[in-house]
Amino acid sequence: MLAVAVEEARQGLAEGGIPIGGALFGADGTVLGRGHNRRVQDNDPSMHGETSAFRNAGRQRSYRGTTMVTTLSPCWFCSGLVRQFGIGRVVIGEAQTFYGGHEWLSENGVEVVLLDDPGCVAMMTDFIAARPDLWHEDIGVD
């Protein structure tokens, strides 16, 4: 499942954007929606990787049994998304370069799988070193 999110992140990087990708999977394992951070591409601060995947999945009557896969620990915005819509599981590439709300999700009944993937760590480490300004803008750090 992580491969889809990584592919999205790489596409975002190739477009000159922030390399964070996400995908929402249905209970049967099909991809409902996939997406990547679009701050740079669309000048849109609301399109984090997870939000973009959620959006691209379109309107769903229920999120029961769905899994959100993301290359990076979800920020409070995207963690709130998961909690509000009852997405049951979150699979996270890594939480070394950014530590978001995944513990809070776990405390609130969401199944959290943290993979600690070296490829995801390297991708974000390189990006943050190259574009600290853009990274801080994306997570609201002054």
Next chain:
Amino acid sequence: MLAVAVEEARQGLAEGGIPIGGALFGADGTVLGRGHNRRVQDNDPSMHGETSAFRNAGRQRSYRGTTMVTTLSPCWFCSGLVRQFGIGRVVIGEAQTFYGGHEWLSENGVEVVLLDDPGCVAMMTDFIAARPDLWHEDIGVD
């Protein structure tokens, strides 16, 4: 400030959408962005009133001193938005018809002003009675 959010909510209702509006104000009181729920209009589940206002404000280097005004208590998704981006204050029309994450925001250093506005309560009460299916979809209730 609430008048701008109410105007947005009414516009959303007139478009056949969910009547929740928001506006992001700068420290000097100018409107940075305003918007309303666009689930129905754009088939976009990610555009809650507050997210829409945030998006329409475009990319901002800092949210220091900003205020998010919303007709309804922000859900976890929109509460997470406020927390992640360091929006300092939230002004809420009402929290009777829906009780979101505003106490959590208050516990985490956000100034929360809850107005208990009868007009906002009436607008959501009427909407929920007329379209319970759509309302439940919008907040992820099965």
